Amino acid sequence: MTRYVALSYYDRNQYWDALPEAEFAPEYTEFARRATEAGVMRGGEALHPVTMSTTITVSGGKGGDILLVDGPYAEAKEVLGGYFLLEVADLDEAIAWAAQNPGSWRGKIELRPIAPIHA
Amino acid sequence: MNASDTLAEVLRSEGVRVLATLARTIGDLAVAEDALSEATITALDTWPRTGIPDNPRAWLAVVARRKALDLLRRESARSAKETAAFRWGTEAAADQIEEAIEAMEPETSLRDDMLRLIFTCCHPALGREAQVALSLRTLARLEVPAIARAFLVPEATMAKRLVRVRSKIATARIPYAIPSDAELPGRLAAVLAVVYLIATEAHAPTGGDAVARVDLEAEAIRLARLLAGLMPDEPETVSLLALLLLTSARTSARTDADGNPVTLADQDRTRWSRAAIAEGSAWLSEAVNRSGGVAGSYQIQAHLAAAHSTAPSWQETDWDRIVGLYDLLGSITANPVVALNRAIAVTERDGPEAGLAALKVIAGLEYSHLWHAALADNLRRLGHPSEAAGELHTAVTLAPSQAEQRLLQDRLRAVRSELR
Numbered sequence: 044m045t046r047y048v049a050l051s052y053y054d055r056n057q058y059w060d061a062l063p064e065a066e067f068a069p070e071y072t073e074f075a076r077r078a079t080e081a082g083v084m085r086g087g088e089a090l091h092p093v094t095m096s097t098t099i100t101v102s103g104g105k106g107g108d109i110l111l112v113d114g115p116y117a118e119a120k121e122v123l124g125g126y127f128l129l130e131v132a133d134l135d136e137a138i139a140w141a142a143q144n145p146g147s148w149r150g151k152i153e154l155r156p157i158a159p160i161h162a
Numbered sequence: 163m164n165a166s167d168t169l170a171e172v173l174r175s176e177g178v179r180v181l182a183t184l185a186r187t188i189g190d191l192a193v194a195e196d197a198l199s200e201a202t203i204t205a206l207d208t209w210p211r212t213g214i215p216d217n218p219r220a221w222l223a224v225v226a227r228r229k230a231l232d233l234l235r236r237e238s239a240r241s242a243k244e245t246a247a248f249r250w251g252t253e254a255a256a257d258q259i260e261e262a263i264e265a266m267e268p269e270t271s272l273r274d275d276m277l278r279l280i281f282t283c284c285h286p287a288l289g290r291e292a293q294v295a296l297s298l299r300t301l302a303r304l305e306v307p308a309i310a311r312a313f314l315v316p317e318a319t320m321a322k323r324l325v326r327v328r329s330k331i332a333t334a335r336i337p338y339a340i341p342s343d344a345e346l347p348g349r350l351a352a353v354l355a356v357v358y359l360i361a362t363e364a365h366a367p368t369g370g371d372a373v374a375r376v377d378l379e380a381e382a383i384r385l386a387r388l389l390a391g392l393m394p395d396e397p398e399t400v401s402l403l404a405l406l407l408l409t410s411a412r413t414s415a416r417t418d419a420d421g422n423p424v425t426l427a428d429q430d431r432t433r434w435s436r437a438a439i440a441e442g443s444a445w446l447s448e449a450v451n452r453s454g455g456v457a458g459s460y461q462i463q464a465h466l467a468a469a470h471s472t473a474p475s476w477q478e479t480d481w482d483r484i485v486g487l488y489d490l491l492g493s494i495t496a497n498p499v500v501a502l503n504r505a506i507a508v509t510e511r512d513g514p515e516a517g518l519a520a521l522k523v524i525a526g527l528e529y530s531h532l533w534h535a536a537l538a539d540n541l542r543r544l545g546h547p548s549e550a551a552g553e554l555h556t557a558v559t560l561a562p563s564q565a566e567q568r569l570l571q572d573r574l575r576a577v578r579s580e581l582r
Contacts, residue, residue, distance in 0.1 A: 045335040133337035134287055156334045 046130045046157040047137045051146030055093070055125040062154065070145040078129070081141055087127025124150065128157075169209055173202055174303040176219040179390075180226050181276035181300065186338055188230050191282065192328040193237075195300065197230035198222070202491040204229075276392055277340045285336045292327040293356045299324055300382045301388065312378050313363070350393070354402050354460065357385045361406050379410055390445070397453035400445055401461035407442030408467035411435040423569045427476040439471045462491045481511035498526040499531075506536055514543035531560040535570060538577070547580040 071089070078084035098112040115122055125146065130136050134154070140151045177198055184195040194303050201222050210292040283296045298304045298312070310320035330336070341349040361382035387405040391398045415433040418424050446464045453461060473479035488504035501524045507516025518540040527533035538553035554574040561567040 062579075089272075109394075133335040134285075135337050135339070137285070158333075 044130050045134075045137075046128060046159075047154045048157055049127050049137070049144065050131055050139050050153045050161060051085070051127075051144070051150055052102075052121040052153065053140045053146070053150035055120055055122050057150075065097055074144045075127070077143070078127075078140060079081075083131050083136075085128035085130050086123065089125040090123060093122045098113050121150065123154065129154075165210075167204070169214060170236060172214055172218050172273060172458050173205060176205075176222055177202060177303050179272060179276065180218055180222045182228055182279040183223070183272060184230060184277050185282075186278060187227075188234065188339070190234075191279075191300075191331055191338065193230055193315075193447070194226075195234050195328065196235055197226045199317075199561035200229040204283070221471075250452065262515050271390055276388075278338045280353055280389070280392070281341055281349055282331065282336060282338050282492055284356050285331075286349070286352055287334065287336055288330065290356070290359065292323065293352070294359055295323050295576060296327050297385065298360065298381060302384055303382060308377070312381075316371070350396060350399070353389065354398060355527070357382055357389065357402060358460070371412060379406075379413060381404055383410060394448075395452060397449045398458040398460050400449040400452060401458060401464050404442045404445035405447055405460050405464040405467055406444065407438050408464060408471050411438035411442065411471055417565075421565070423565045425472065425569070431475065434471065439468075442471070443468055457490070462487055464493075466491075476510075479510065481507050485511055490568040498524050499530075501526060502533055502536060509536075509540055509543075518544065529560055531557040531562070531566065531570065534560065535573070538573070542577055542580070545575050551577045551581065 075084060075087070090110055093115040096115050098114065098116045100110045100112075101107045102110050127144070129137050129140055131140065134156075138152050141147055144152060146152050181194055181198045182421070184197065185191045188194055203216075205222060206227055209215070212344045217294055226531065239553050280297075280301060283295045283300050295309060295313075304312075306321050306324065306340065307317050308385070310317040313320070360378055363378055382402070384405050385573055386399075388404040389399045411434050412426070412429065415429040415431070416424055416436065422572060424430075442464070446461070446468055449464065450457075457465070466484060468488065484507040485504060488500055489508060491498045500527050502521070503516055505524065506519035508520045518537070521533065521537055521540065523535065534553045534557035538550040541547075541550040541553060551574060554570055554577060556571045558567055558574060561570055
């Protein structure tokens with residue numbers, strides 16, 4: 044089994060105007076229910092808008108000054124709006140699930156395989 | 163074919179089959195590739211002395227499997243974690259070849275492995291550039307320097323690209339699988355597009371000085387042959403092979419003795435390969451029989467190539483049929499280049515006035531040297547050499563290769579001489 048984080052990107056303006064808590068929230072809930080029942084969902088959340096975000100950089104390497112930027116890292120047209128974790132056999136299966144999440148038609152979903160970190 | 167060509171050919175055609183099965187058995191394409199590379203080196207070292215074995219595939223399979231086990235063992239020793247692939251293995255000794263021949267995968271299972279390999283190399287999660295590079299390396303067994311040369315990139319760049327692609331397949335877990343029936347049409351279209359792209363690159367190389375790169379054309383035909391052999395019931399697969407063969411028949415006539423390009427209108431048709439035309443036409447009839455009357459885009463293009471191949475001269479070409487085929491093609495793929503070729507055929511059928519009108523309504527080819535050259539041709543025929551020269555001048559600046567620039571410059575000179 045491979046774990047993927049599905050990152051949901053939305054148009055910056057669209058995301059501000061309509062948060063996932065809005066009227067289409069049931070679509071997301073329904074997806075989460077089905078994916079959980081199928082045993083492929085390993086959690087996920089929606090994110091507050093980028094106006095709430097803070098970007099952190101430690102300058103000059105470990106222990107250096109903590110630099111903060113009010114807002115997201117990049118001035119991109121699209122912003123990260125939420126994520127969920129999938130645990131499935133392969134990429135085709137992950138794609139099939141991601142294509143059922145409303146984020147894939149309201150915005151875009153990027154699938155990234157998770158690199159496990161061993162403690 | 164001399165002895166070393168035969169040996170290389172056996173290694174390439176059997177190598178891809180060994181790879182296809184090995185990748186499934188050990189579950190790792192990158193390791194299978196490395197193992198096959200090592201096995202190939204061993205064969206190149208051994209076969210010239212011993213002669214090519216009676217069953218080269220079994221020989222390669224045994225050696226490649228042993229190399230794969232060595233690689234996996236080294237890897238598992240490093241990570242101290244026993245991998246599933248390692249548990250599978252028992253070391254095969256060289257004298258177990260007889261046994262391996264008996265145990266060899268039956269043809270049906272080999273066919274499935276080949277399809278798995280093909281669909282993995284052309285998986286939609288890989289970019290088109292990556293699919294092309296991987297197909298040439300993995301399926302056509304072309305060496306990295308040759309692929310780099312073909313695409314005019316440094317060898318290190320091509321090597322890096324291949325490493326990245328293979329590691330994406332492993333890390334993102336692109337499955338080694340044949341697509342489901344529902345997915346197959348789209349996935350097959352992607353595979354055919356890769357082969358078509360390789361052929362296109364062969365015919366209209368971007369940059370460089372060559373008019374056509376025969377090596378890439380041969381690779382595209384090789385891949386198309388492989389696909390047609392594996393999927394004989396898919397009409398578009400067979401049509402693509404027909405198209406590439408029919409087009410390749412003209413390759414040697416596309417350049418003159420000095421290496422300058424010669425357009426279809428001016429080609430010496432006695433230099434066309436009768437053998438390639440005959441084989442391409444035979445595959446085209448096969449495709450027509452399979453398609454049940456619904457021609458796909460490759461089949462229509464093959465019909466177009468056949469219509470040109472069987473015409474005694476440019477003037478005696480069946481332009482009505484060609485315009486009709488372009489109409490059909492345009493109805494399934496709205497593509498300005500199709501409209502351009504249709505307009506060129508309209509000029510021949512109905513005259514420059516109609517041709518010019520057909521060209522002027524095409525949008526999106528402002529940066530195509532071919533569009534400007536076609537405009538120039540019609541303007542010249544209508545007796546407007548000064549406007550024609552203007553279009554040709556634009557065409558020269560837009561031409562993607564030096565060979566095409568020279569051809570257009572010659573035309574520009576000819577038109578300018580009409581001005582005086």
